[in-house]
Amino acid sequence: MKPLNLILIIGVATLLSACSKAPDVTGNWSWVMPGSQYSGRMALRQSRDGSITGTMYDTGDAEAGDLTGRTKGNFVEFKRVWGEPAHEQQYKLALSADGKKLIGTFDGFRDLRVGTDFEANRK
Secondary structure (H helix, E strand, C coil): CCHHHHHHHHHHHHHHHHHHCCCCCCEEEEEECCCCCCEEEEEEEECCCCEEEEEEEEHHHCCEEEEEEEEECCEEEEEEEECCCCEEEEEEEEECCCCCEEEEEEEECCCCCCCCEEEEEEC
């Protein structure tokens, strides 16, 4: 194979790999359920393979929950588990183009007086 062809192939492969890489959501976030009194903070850690771990705290750090999930492009899905007996929520979120906001919904254990909308902002 000619050196120029090899360089082009490597360049295209590198470019495609960079384009398909999921944005990193690692960091500290503040969250709110719009239209409700519920808010808090969360710390996310993303591995190179796109898996996510972390901790989510409710208002006043009263309830901490463990997070596990993964990224798929600009989409983030994770499960939150907390309490005794264990409560569970599943989150499906989209990361904004600037990487500073997660917006979406959740399902699972919740206060039925409020909706399932969820927003988080990177601190």
